[in-house]
Amino acid sequence: MNFSFFMPTRVYEEENCIKKHADLLSQFGKKAMIITGKSSARKNGSYEDVCNALNLYDIKHVLFDDIEENPSIETVMKARNVGIAEGVDFCIGIGGGSPMDAAKAIALMIYHKDSDATYLYDAKATSEHLPVICIPTTCGTGSEVTGVSVLTIHEKKTKGSIKHRIFPELALIDGRYLKHAxxxxxxxxxxxxxxxxxxxxxxxxxxxxxxxxxxxxxxxxxxxxxxxxxxxxxxxxxxxxxxxxxxxxxxxxxxxxxxxxxxxxxxxxxxxxxxxxxxxxxxxxxxxxxxxxxxxxxxxxxxxxxxxxxxxxxxxxxxxxxxxxxxxxxxxxxxxxxxxxxxxxxxxxxxxxxxxxxxxxxxxxxxx
Ligand SMILES: [Fe+2]
The missing domain is CATH 1.20.1090.10 (Dehydroquinate synthase-like - alpha domain)
Structure with a gap:
Protein backbone atom coordinates (compact mmCIF):
# COMPACT_ATOMS: atom_id res chain seq x y z
CA MET A 1 0.00 0.00 0.00
CA ASN A 2 1.32 3.41 -0.93
CA PHE A 3 -0.98 6.40 -0.42
CA SER A 4 -0.37 10.10 -0.45
CA PHE A 5 -2.50 13.19 0.13
CA PHE A 6 -1.55 16.78 -0.65
CA MET A 7 -3.74 19.84 -0.20
CA PRO A 8 -1.68 22.87 0.86
CA THR A 9 -4.39 25.56 0.61
CA ARG A 10 -5.45 27.27 3.83
CA VAL A 11 -9.26 27.27 3.82
CA TYR A 12 -11.68 29.45 5.76
CA GLU A 13 -15.41 28.92 5.33
CA GLU A 14 -17.84 31.17 7.15
CA GLU A 15 -20.39 33.95 6.80
CA ASN A 16 -18.67 37.31 6.06
CA CYS A 17 -15.47 35.35 5.57
CA ILE A 18 -13.46 38.06 3.75
CA LYS A 19 -14.27 40.69 6.35
CA LYS A 20 -13.39 38.35 9.21
CA HIS A 21 -10.06 37.33 7.65
CA ALA A 22 -9.07 40.63 6.04
CA ASP A 23 -5.84 40.63 8.02
CA LEU A 24 -4.60 37.58 6.09
CA LEU A 25 -4.60 39.54 2.84
CA SER A 26 -1.93 41.86 4.17
CA GLN A 27 0.55 38.96 4.33
CA PHE A 28 0.79 38.64 0.58
CA GLY A 29 2.07 42.02 -0.57
CA LYS A 30 1.34 45.67 -1.18
CA LYS A 31 -0.49 45.52 -4.51
CA ALA A 32 -3.04 42.93 -5.61
CA MET A 33 -4.47 42.07 -9.00
CA ILE A 34 -8.16 41.22 -8.74
CA ILE A 35 -9.10 38.83 -11.51
CA THR A 36 -12.78 38.31 -12.24
CA GLY A 37 -15.51 38.26 -14.88
CA LYS A 38 -17.57 41.15 -16.17
CA SER A 39 -20.24 41.62 -13.52
CA SER A 40 -21.09 38.82 -11.07
CA ALA A 41 -18.47 39.76 -8.44
CA ARG A 42 -20.00 43.23 -8.27
CA LYS A 43 -23.56 41.91 -8.11
CA ASN A 44 -22.97 39.37 -5.35
CA GLY A 45 -20.91 41.75 -3.18
CA SER A 46 -17.66 39.77 -3.24
CA TYR A 47 -15.73 42.47 -5.13
CA GLU A 48 -16.81 45.13 -2.64
CA ASP A 49 -15.88 42.84 0.28
CA VAL A 50 -12.39 42.33 -1.17
CA CYS A 51 -11.90 46.07 -1.85
CA ASN A 52 -12.95 46.92 1.72
CA ALA A 53 -10.57 44.31 3.13
CA LEU A 54 -7.67 45.58 1.00
CA ASN A 55 -8.40 49.22 1.88
CA LEU A 56 -8.41 48.37 5.55
CA TYR A 57 -4.75 47.36 5.29
CA ASP A 58 -3.78 50.00 2.73
CA ILE A 59 -3.17 47.43 -0.01
CA LYS A 60 -3.53 48.84 -3.53
CA HIS A 61 -5.16 46.87 -6.30
CA VAL A 62 -5.70 46.76 -10.04
CA LEU A 63 -8.85 45.18 -11.44
CA PHE A 64 -8.83 42.87 -14.47
CA ASP A 65 -12.46 41.98 -15.14
CA ASP A 66 -12.16 40.67 -18.68
CA ILE A 67 -12.13 36.95 -17.90
CA GLU A 68 -14.51 35.14 -20.22
CA GLU A 69 -16.12 31.74 -19.59
CA ASN A 70 -13.53 29.06 -20.44
CA PRO A 71 -10.70 31.63 -20.41
CA SER A 72 -8.21 31.50 -23.26
CA ILE A 73 -4.44 31.57 -23.22
CA GLU A 74 -4.70 34.95 -24.99
CA THR A 75 -6.72 36.42 -22.10
CA VAL A 76 -4.22 35.09 -19.57
CA MET A 77 -1.35 36.73 -21.45
CA LYS A 78 -3.23 40.02 -21.74
CA ALA A 79 -3.86 40.05 -17.98
CA ARG A 80 -0.26 39.08 -17.24
CA ASN A 81 0.96 42.11 -19.22
CA VAL A 82 -1.30 44.34 -17.10
CA GLY A 83 -0.02 42.69 -13.91
CA ILE A 84 3.63 43.22 -14.89
CA ALA A 85 3.03 46.85 -15.91
CA GLU A 86 1.23 47.53 -12.62
CA GLY A 87 3.85 45.79 -10.47
CA VAL A 88 1.37 43.58 -8.61
CA ASP A 89 2.72 41.09 -6.11
CA PHE A 90 -0.25 38.77 -5.59
CA CYS A 91 -3.42 37.68 -7.44
CA ILE A 92 -6.98 37.34 -6.17
CA GLY A 93 -9.37 35.29 -8.33
CA ILE A 94 -13.05 35.96 -7.62
CA GLY A 95 -15.86 34.02 -9.27
CA GLY A 96 -16.41 30.59 -10.73
CA GLY A 97 -13.78 28.29 -12.19
CA SER A 98 -12.90 30.63 -15.03
CA PRO A 99 -11.51 33.57 -13.00
CA MET A 100 -9.94 31.28 -10.38
CA ASP A 101 -8.23 29.09 -13.01
CA ALA A 102 -7.12 32.20 -14.89
CA ALA A 103 -5.73 33.74 -11.68
CA LYS A 104 -3.42 30.75 -11.21
CA ALA A 105 -2.11 30.92 -14.79
CA ILE A 106 -1.71 34.72 -14.57
CA ALA A 107 0.18 34.43 -11.26
CA LEU A 108 2.53 31.93 -12.94
CA MET A 109 3.12 34.07 -16.01
CA ILE A 110 3.67 37.33 -14.08
CA TYR A 111 6.36 35.56 -12.08
CA HIS A 112 8.00 34.25 -15.28
CA LYS A 113 7.74 37.60 -16.98
CA ASP A 114 10.27 36.90 -19.72
CA SER A 115 8.57 33.70 -20.90
CA ASP A 116 5.93 33.39 -23.61
CA ALA A 117 2.67 31.41 -23.49
CA THR A 118 4.39 28.09 -24.29
CA TYR A 119 5.57 28.18 -20.64
CA LEU A 120 2.02 27.26 -19.54
CA TYR A 121 2.24 23.87 -21.25
CA ASP A 122 5.95 23.20 -20.65
CA ALA A 123 6.00 20.18 -18.33
CA LYS A 124 9.72 20.65 -17.61
CA ALA A 125 9.45 24.30 -16.57
CA THR A 126 9.38 25.28 -12.91
CA SER A 127 6.10 26.36 -11.29
CA GLU A 128 7.05 29.29 -9.05
CA HIS A 129 4.28 31.86 -9.06
CA LEU A 130 2.91 34.90 -7.28
CA PRO A 131 0.67 34.01 -4.30
CA VAL A 132 -2.93 33.25 -5.31
CA ILE A 133 -6.06 33.83 -3.22
CA CYS A 134 -9.32 32.33 -4.46
CA ILE A 135 -12.84 33.39 -3.56
CA PRO A 136 -15.50 31.13 -5.09
CA THR A 137 -18.88 32.60 -5.98
CA THR A 138 -20.30 29.49 -7.67
CA CYS A 139 -20.51 25.97 -6.29
CA GLY A 140 -18.95 23.60 -8.81
CA THR A 141 -15.39 24.00 -9.83
CA GLY A 142 -13.64 23.60 -6.48
CA SER A 143 -10.76 25.49 -8.11
CA GLU A 144 -10.17 27.28 -4.79
CA VAL A 145 -8.68 24.02 -3.42
CA THR A 146 -7.06 22.49 -6.49
CA GLY A 147 -3.83 23.12 -8.33
CA VAL A 148 -5.58 22.86 -11.67
CA SER A 149 -5.96 25.63 -14.23
CA VAL A 150 -7.90 24.72 -17.37
CA LEU A 151 -7.57 27.10 -20.32
CA THR A 152 -9.05 27.20 -23.81
CA ILE A 153 -6.48 26.38 -26.46
CA HIS A 154 -7.93 27.90 -29.63
CA GLU A 155 -5.10 26.46 -31.74
CA LYS A 156 -6.25 22.93 -30.86
CA LYS A 157 -9.97 23.76 -30.65
CA THR A 158 -10.26 22.34 -27.14
CA LYS A 159 -9.47 23.00 -23.47
CA GLY A 160 -6.55 21.66 -21.49
CA SER A 161 -5.00 21.90 -18.02
CA ILE A 162 -1.75 23.81 -17.86
CA LYS A 163 1.21 21.64 -16.89
CA HIS A 164 1.81 23.43 -13.58
CA ARG A 165 0.07 22.64 -10.31
CA ILE A 166 -0.73 25.94 -8.62
CA PHE A 167 -2.64 25.60 -5.37
CA PRO A 168 -4.00 28.87 -3.99
CA GLU A 169 -2.28 29.96 -0.81
CA LEU A 170 -5.66 30.91 0.63
CA ALA A 171 -9.34 30.11 -0.09
CA LEU A 172 -12.04 32.28 1.48
CA ILE A 173 -15.45 30.61 1.17
CA ASP A 174 -18.72 32.39 1.91
CA GLY A 175 -22.06 30.83 0.92
CA ARG A 176 -23.74 34.27 0.84
CA TYR A 177 -22.39 34.88 -2.66
CA LEU A 178 -24.63 32.13 -4.03
CA LYS A 179 -27.86 33.66 -2.81
CA HIS A 180 -28.57 35.92 -5.79
CA ALA A 181 -26.86 33.83 -8.48
FE1 LIG B 1 -15.35 20.18 -13.83
Whole structure:
Protein backbone atom coordinates (compact mmCIF):
# COMPACT_ATOMS: atom_id res chain seq x y z
CA MET A 1 0.00 0.00 0.00
CA ASN A 2 1.32 3.41 -0.93
CA PHE A 3 -0.98 6.40 -0.42
CA SER A 4 -0.37 10.10 -0.45
CA PHE A 5 -2.50 13.19 0.13
CA PHE A 6 -1.55 16.78 -0.65
CA MET A 7 -3.74 19.84 -0.20
CA PRO A 8 -1.68 22.87 0.86
CA THR A 9 -4.39 25.56 0.61
CA ARG A 10 -5.45 27.27 3.83
CA VAL A 11 -9.26 27.27 3.82
CA TYR A 12 -11.68 29.45 5.76
CA GLU A 13 -15.41 28.92 5.33
CA GLU A 14 -17.84 31.17 7.15
CA GLU A 15 -20.39 33.95 6.80
CA ASN A 16 -18.67 37.31 6.06
CA CYS A 17 -15.47 35.35 5.57
CA ILE A 18 -13.46 38.06 3.75
CA LYS A 19 -14.27 40.69 6.35
CA LYS A 20 -13.39 38.35 9.21
CA HIS A 21 -10.06 37.33 7.65
CA ALA A 22 -9.07 40.63 6.04
CA ASP A 23 -5.84 40.63 8.02
CA LEU A 24 -4.60 37.58 6.09
CA LEU A 25 -4.60 39.54 2.84
CA SER A 26 -1.93 41.86 4.17
CA GLN A 27 0.55 38.96 4.33
CA PHE A 28 0.79 38.64 0.58
CA GLY A 29 2.07 42.02 -0.57
CA LYS A 30 1.34 45.67 -1.18
CA LYS A 31 -0.49 45.52 -4.51
CA ALA A 32 -3.04 42.93 -5.61
CA MET A 33 -4.47 42.07 -9.00
CA ILE A 34 -8.16 41.22 -8.74
CA ILE A 35 -9.10 38.83 -11.51
CA THR A 36 -12.78 38.31 -12.24
CA GLY A 37 -15.51 38.26 -14.88
CA LYS A 38 -17.57 41.15 -16.17
CA SER A 39 -20.24 41.62 -13.52
CA SER A 40 -21.09 38.82 -11.07
CA ALA A 41 -18.47 39.76 -8.44
CA ARG A 42 -20.00 43.23 -8.27
CA LYS A 43 -23.56 41.91 -8.11
CA ASN A 44 -22.97 39.37 -5.35
CA GLY A 45 -20.91 41.75 -3.18
CA SER A 46 -17.66 39.77 -3.24
CA TYR A 47 -15.73 42.47 -5.13
CA GLU A 48 -16.81 45.13 -2.64
CA ASP A 49 -15.88 42.84 0.28
CA VAL A 50 -12.39 42.33 -1.17
CA CYS A 51 -11.90 46.07 -1.85
CA ASN A 52 -12.95 46.92 1.72
CA ALA A 53 -10.57 44.31 3.13
CA LEU A 54 -7.67 45.58 1.00
CA ASN A 55 -8.40 49.22 1.88
CA LEU A 56 -8.41 48.37 5.55
CA TYR A 57 -4.75 47.36 5.29
CA ASP A 58 -3.78 50.00 2.73
CA ILE A 59 -3.17 47.43 -0.01
CA LYS A 60 -3.53 48.84 -3.53
CA HIS A 61 -5.16 46.87 -6.30
CA VAL A 62 -5.70 46.76 -10.04
CA LEU A 63 -8.85 45.18 -11.44
CA PHE A 64 -8.83 42.87 -14.47
CA ASP A 65 -12.46 41.98 -15.14
CA ASP A 66 -12.16 40.67 -18.68
CA ILE A 67 -12.13 36.95 -17.90
CA GLU A 68 -14.51 35.14 -20.22
CA GLU A 69 -16.12 31.74 -19.59
CA ASN A 70 -13.53 29.06 -20.44
CA PRO A 71 -10.70 31.63 -20.41
CA SER A 72 -8.21 31.50 -23.26
CA ILE A 73 -4.44 31.57 -23.22
CA GLU A 74 -4.70 34.95 -24.99
CA THR A 75 -6.72 36.42 -22.10
CA VAL A 76 -4.22 35.09 -19.57
CA MET A 77 -1.35 36.73 -21.45
CA LYS A 78 -3.23 40.02 -21.74
CA ALA A 79 -3.86 40.05 -17.98
CA ARG A 80 -0.26 39.08 -17.24
CA ASN A 81 0.96 42.11 -19.22
CA VAL A 82 -1.30 44.34 -17.10
CA GLY A 83 -0.02 42.69 -13.91
CA ILE A 84 3.63 43.22 -14.89
CA ALA A 85 3.03 46.85 -15.91
CA GLU A 86 1.23 47.53 -12.62
CA GLY A 87 3.85 45.79 -10.47
CA VAL A 88 1.37 43.58 -8.61
CA ASP A 89 2.72 41.09 -6.11
CA PHE A 90 -0.25 38.77 -5.59
CA CYS A 91 -3.42 37.68 -7.44
CA ILE A 92 -6.98 37.34 -6.17
CA GLY A 93 -9.37 35.29 -8.33
CA ILE A 94 -13.05 35.96 -7.62
CA GLY A 95 -15.86 34.02 -9.27
CA GLY A 96 -16.41 30.59 -10.73
CA GLY A 97 -13.78 28.29 -12.19
CA SER A 98 -12.90 30.63 -15.03
CA PRO A 99 -11.51 33.57 -13.00
CA MET A 100 -9.94 31.28 -10.38
CA ASP A 101 -8.23 29.09 -13.01
CA ALA A 102 -7.12 32.20 -14.89
CA ALA A 103 -5.73 33.74 -11.68
CA LYS A 104 -3.42 30.75 -11.21
CA ALA A 105 -2.11 30.92 -14.79
CA ILE A 106 -1.71 34.72 -14.57
CA ALA A 107 0.18 34.43 -11.26
CA LEU A 108 2.53 31.93 -12.94
CA MET A 109 3.12 34.07 -16.01
CA ILE A 110 3.67 37.33 -14.08
CA TYR A 111 6.36 35.56 -12.08
CA HIS A 112 8.00 34.25 -15.28
CA LYS A 113 7.74 37.60 -16.98
CA ASP A 114 10.27 36.90 -19.72
CA SER A 115 8.57 33.70 -20.90
CA ASP A 116 5.93 33.39 -23.61
CA ALA A 117 2.67 31.41 -23.49
CA THR A 118 4.39 28.09 -24.29
CA TYR A 119 5.57 28.18 -20.64
CA LEU A 120 2.02 27.26 -19.54
CA TYR A 121 2.24 23.87 -21.25
CA ASP A 122 5.95 23.20 -20.65
CA ALA A 123 6.00 20.18 -18.33
CA LYS A 124 9.72 20.65 -17.61
CA ALA A 125 9.45 24.30 -16.57
CA THR A 126 9.38 25.28 -12.91
CA SER A 127 6.10 26.36 -11.29
CA GLU A 128 7.05 29.29 -9.05
CA HIS A 129 4.28 31.86 -9.06
CA LEU A 130 2.91 34.90 -7.28
CA PRO A 131 0.67 34.01 -4.30
CA VAL A 132 -2.93 33.25 -5.31
CA ILE A 133 -6.06 33.83 -3.22
CA CYS A 134 -9.32 32.33 -4.46
CA ILE A 135 -12.84 33.39 -3.56
CA PRO A 136 -15.50 31.13 -5.09
CA THR A 137 -18.88 32.60 -5.98
CA THR A 138 -20.30 29.49 -7.67
CA CYS A 139 -20.51 25.97 -6.29
CA GLY A 140 -18.95 23.60 -8.81
CA THR A 141 -15.39 24.00 -9.83
CA GLY A 142 -13.64 23.60 -6.48
CA SER A 143 -10.76 25.49 -8.11
CA GLU A 144 -10.17 27.28 -4.79
CA VAL A 145 -8.68 24.02 -3.42
CA THR A 146 -7.06 22.49 -6.49
CA GLY A 147 -3.83 23.12 -8.33
CA VAL A 148 -5.58 22.86 -11.67
CA SER A 149 -5.96 25.63 -14.23
CA VAL A 150 -7.90 24.72 -17.37
CA LEU A 151 -7.57 27.10 -20.32
CA THR A 152 -9.05 27.20 -23.81
CA ILE A 153 -6.48 26.38 -26.46
CA HIS A 154 -7.93 27.90 -29.63
CA GLU A 155 -5.10 26.46 -31.74
CA LYS A 156 -6.25 22.93 -30.86
CA LYS A 157 -9.97 23.76 -30.65
CA THR A 158 -10.26 22.34 -27.14
CA LYS A 159 -9.47 23.00 -23.47
CA GLY A 160 -6.55 21.66 -21.49
CA SER A 161 -5.00 21.90 -18.02
CA ILE A 162 -1.75 23.81 -17.86
CA LYS A 163 1.21 21.64 -16.89
CA HIS A 164 1.81 23.43 -13.58
CA ARG A 165 0.07 22.64 -10.31
CA ILE A 166 -0.73 25.94 -8.62
CA PHE A 167 -2.64 25.60 -5.37
CA PRO A 168 -4.00 28.87 -3.99
CA GLU A 169 -2.28 29.96 -0.81
CA LEU A 170 -5.66 30.91 0.63
CA ALA A 171 -9.34 30.11 -0.09
CA LEU A 172 -12.04 32.28 1.48
CA ILE A 173 -15.45 30.61 1.17
CA ASP A 174 -18.72 32.39 1.91
CA GLY A 175 -22.06 30.83 0.92
CA ARG A 176 -23.74 34.27 0.84
CA TYR A 177 -22.39 34.88 -2.66
CA LEU A 178 -24.63 32.13 -4.03
CA LYS A 179 -27.86 33.66 -2.81
CA HIS A 180 -28.57 35.92 -5.79
CA ALA A 181 -26.86 33.83 -8.48
CA UNK A 182 -29.10 32.68 -11.34
CA UNK A 183 -30.45 29.22 -10.54
CA UNK A 184 -29.19 27.97 -13.92
CA UNK A 185 -25.61 28.70 -12.79
CA UNK A 186 -26.17 27.07 -9.40
CA UNK A 187 -27.55 23.94 -11.09
CA UNK A 188 -24.79 23.75 -13.69
CA UNK A 189 -22.03 24.19 -11.17
CA UNK A 190 -23.58 21.81 -8.61
CA UNK A 191 -23.72 19.12 -11.31
CA UNK A 192 -20.06 19.81 -12.08
CA UNK A 193 -19.26 19.20 -8.42
CA UNK A 194 -21.28 15.95 -8.50
CA UNK A 195 -19.20 14.88 -11.52
CA UNK A 196 -15.98 15.69 -9.64
CA UNK A 197 -17.08 13.62 -6.65
CA UNK A 198 -18.14 10.61 -8.73
CA UNK A 199 -15.18 10.74 -11.12
CA UNK A 200 -12.77 10.98 -8.21
CA UNK A 201 -14.41 8.04 -6.41
CA UNK A 202 -14.51 5.86 -9.56
CA UNK A 203 -10.87 6.40 -10.39
CA UNK A 204 -7.69 4.34 -10.50
CA UNK A 205 -5.96 7.04 -8.46
CA UNK A 206 -8.51 7.08 -5.66
CA UNK A 207 -7.19 6.23 -2.19
CA UNK A 208 -8.77 5.94 1.26
CA UNK A 209 -7.75 9.58 1.75
CA UNK A 210 -9.31 10.90 -1.45
CA UNK A 211 -12.42 8.79 -0.80
CA UNK A 212 -12.74 10.32 2.65
CA UNK A 213 -13.29 13.62 0.82
CA UNK A 214 -15.46 12.30 -2.02
CA UNK A 215 -17.68 10.40 0.44
CA UNK A 216 -18.11 13.51 2.60
CA UNK A 217 -18.84 15.53 -0.53
CA UNK A 218 -21.39 13.05 -1.88
CA UNK A 219 -23.23 13.04 1.47
CA UNK A 220 -23.22 16.84 1.55
CA UNK A 221 -24.34 16.94 -2.10
CA UNK A 222 -27.31 14.68 -1.28
CA UNK A 223 -28.41 17.16 1.38
CA UNK A 224 -28.51 20.06 -1.10
CA UNK A 225 -30.02 18.07 -4.00
CA UNK A 226 -33.54 19.31 -3.36
CA UNK A 227 -32.35 22.95 -3.48
CA UNK A 228 -31.56 22.45 -7.16
CA UNK A 229 -35.27 21.94 -7.84
CA UNK A 230 -36.10 25.42 -6.50
CA UNK A 231 -36.56 28.36 -8.87
CA UNK A 232 -34.12 30.50 -6.88
CA UNK A 233 -32.01 30.43 -3.71
CA UNK A 234 -33.41 33.72 -2.39
CA UNK A 235 -35.07 31.93 0.53
CA UNK A 236 -32.26 29.42 1.18
CA UNK A 237 -30.65 29.53 4.63
CA UNK A 238 -26.97 30.37 5.11
CA UNK A 239 -26.41 26.79 6.21
CA UNK A 240 -27.86 25.46 2.92
CA UNK A 241 -25.77 27.87 0.86
CA UNK A 242 -22.68 26.90 2.83
CA UNK A 243 -23.40 23.22 2.15
CA UNK A 244 -23.50 23.91 -1.59
CA UNK A 245 -20.08 25.56 -1.33
CA UNK A 246 -18.76 22.78 0.91
CA UNK A 247 -19.82 19.98 -1.44
CA UNK A 248 -17.95 21.81 -4.19
CA UNK A 249 -14.84 22.29 -2.02
CA UNK A 250 -14.83 18.62 -0.95
CA UNK A 251 -15.14 17.72 -4.63
CA UNK A 252 -12.20 19.99 -5.43
CA UNK A 253 -10.05 18.40 -2.72
CA UNK A 254 -11.01 14.97 -4.13
CA UNK A 255 -10.02 15.73 -7.74
CA UNK A 256 -6.86 17.48 -6.55
CA UNK A 257 -5.78 13.94 -5.52
CA UNK A 258 -7.09 11.88 -8.43
CA UNK A 259 -7.96 14.25 -11.31
CA UNK A 260 -11.23 13.76 -13.19
CA UNK A 261 -12.15 10.88 -15.44
CA UNK A 262 -14.26 9.93 -18.45
CA UNK A 263 -17.19 12.41 -18.32
CA UNK A 264 -14.75 15.34 -18.15
CA UNK A 265 -12.63 13.79 -20.89
CA UNK A 266 -15.67 13.57 -23.15
CA UNK A 267 -16.90 17.03 -22.22
CA UNK A 268 -14.06 19.21 -23.51
CA UNK A 269 -14.77 19.03 -27.27
CA UNK A 270 -18.51 19.31 -26.53
CA UNK A 271 -17.93 22.53 -24.60
CA UNK A 272 -15.66 23.88 -27.29
CA UNK A 273 -17.73 22.95 -30.35
CA UNK A 274 -21.23 23.63 -29.04
CA UNK A 275 -20.50 26.26 -26.42
CA UNK A 276 -22.43 24.14 -23.89
CA UNK A 277 -21.67 24.96 -20.25
CA UNK A 278 -19.06 22.82 -18.51
CA UNK A 279 -21.52 21.39 -15.95
CA UNK A 280 -24.01 20.41 -18.60
CA UNK A 281 -21.37 18.86 -20.87
CA UNK A 282 -19.97 16.72 -18.03
CA UNK A 283 -23.41 15.97 -16.57
CA UNK A 284 -24.57 14.70 -19.96
CA UNK A 285 -22.14 11.76 -19.70
CA UNK A 286 -22.05 11.18 -15.92
CA UNK A 287 -24.87 8.68 -15.37
CA UNK A 288 -23.83 6.51 -18.32
CA UNK A 289 -20.30 6.42 -16.91
CA UNK A 290 -21.66 5.33 -13.53
CA UNK A 291 -23.82 2.70 -15.23
CA UNK A 292 -20.72 1.30 -16.96
CA UNK A 293 -18.71 1.16 -13.70
CA UNK A 294 -18.28 -1.99 -11.58
CA UNK A 295 -21.44 -2.73 -9.59
CA UNK A 296 -19.95 -2.07 -6.15
CA UNK A 297 -18.71 1.42 -7.11
CA UNK A 298 -21.97 2.26 -8.86
CA UNK A 299 -24.10 1.19 -5.87
CA UNK A 300 -21.93 3.16 -3.45
CA UNK A 301 -22.45 6.40 -5.42
CA UNK A 302 -26.18 5.80 -5.89
CA UNK A 303 -26.61 5.05 -2.19
CA UNK A 304 -24.77 8.17 -1.04
CA UNK A 305 -26.57 10.45 -3.50
CA UNK A 306 -29.94 8.77 -2.94
CA UNK A 307 -30.72 7.90 -6.55
CA UNK A 308 -32.59 4.68 -7.37
CA UNK A 309 -30.37 3.86 -10.34
CA UNK A 310 -28.22 5.56 -12.96
CA UNK A 311 -31.26 6.31 -15.11
CA UNK A 312 -32.90 8.08 -12.14
CA UNK A 313 -29.74 10.21 -11.75
CA UNK A 314 -29.72 10.96 -15.48
CA UNK A 315 -33.35 12.14 -15.39
CA UNK A 316 -32.66 14.37 -12.40
CA UNK A 317 -29.70 16.00 -14.15
CA UNK A 318 -31.58 16.25 -17.46
CA UNK A 319 -34.63 17.81 -15.82
CA UNK A 320 -32.75 20.54 -13.99
CA UNK A 321 -30.27 21.36 -16.76
CA UNK A 322 -32.58 20.99 -19.80
CA UNK A 323 -29.91 19.27 -21.89
CA UNK A 324 -29.11 20.82 -25.23
CA UNK A 325 -29.06 18.27 -28.06
CA UNK A 326 -25.56 17.02 -28.85
CA UNK A 327 -25.09 15.96 -32.47
CA UNK A 328 -23.68 12.57 -33.44
CA UNK A 329 -20.77 14.34 -35.12
CA UNK A 330 -19.77 16.05 -31.87
CA UNK A 331 -20.18 12.82 -29.92
CA UNK A 332 -17.87 11.07 -32.38
CA UNK A 333 -15.28 13.87 -32.00
CA UNK A 334 -15.55 13.51 -28.20
CA UNK A 335 -15.04 9.75 -28.45
CA UNK A 336 -12.02 10.15 -30.73
CA UNK A 337 -10.42 12.75 -28.49
CA UNK A 338 -10.98 10.66 -25.37
CA UNK A 339 -9.59 7.52 -27.01
CA UNK A 340 -6.38 9.37 -27.85
CA UNK A 341 -6.00 10.59 -24.26
CA UNK A 342 -4.21 7.77 -22.44
CA UNK A 343 -4.22 9.60 -19.10
CA UNK A 344 -7.99 9.91 -19.08
CA UNK A 345 -8.52 6.34 -20.32
CA UNK A 346 -6.30 5.00 -17.56
CA UNK A 347 -8.15 7.02 -14.92
CA UNK A 348 -11.14 4.65 -15.15
CA UNK A 349 -10.75 1.50 -13.06
CA UNK A 350 -12.43 -0.55 -15.81
CA UNK A 351 -11.91 -0.92 -19.55
CA UNK A 352 -12.90 2.10 -21.61
CA UNK A 353 -12.68 1.72 -25.37
CA UNK A 354 -14.72 2.79 -28.39
CA UNK A 355 -17.35 0.10 -27.90
CA UNK A 356 -17.81 0.93 -24.20
CA UNK A 357 -18.24 4.60 -25.14
CA UNK A 358 -20.74 3.60 -27.84
CA UNK A 359 -22.80 1.71 -25.27
CA UNK A 360 -22.63 4.73 -22.94
CA UNK A 361 -24.02 6.83 -25.82
CA UNK A 362 -26.77 4.25 -26.41
CA UNK A 363 -27.79 4.39 -22.76
CA UNK A 364 -27.94 8.18 -22.85
CA UNK A 365 -30.11 8.08 -25.99
CA UNK A 366 -32.43 5.45 -24.54
CA UNK A 367 -32.86 7.57 -21.39
CA UNK A 368 -33.73 10.69 -23.37
FE1 LIG B 1 -15.35 20.18 -13.83
Missing amino acids: PISIIRNTAIDSLCHLCESYINTKSTPYSRMCSDAGLKTWKDIKSLLLEDSLESASYSELASLMRASAFAGISIAQTATSIPHGLSYPVTYNLNISHGMACGYFLSAFIEAAPEELKQHILYLTDFKDAKDMHFFIKDILHFMPISDDTLQIAKKELCSNQTKLQSAPFLINESVIDSMYENIKSWS
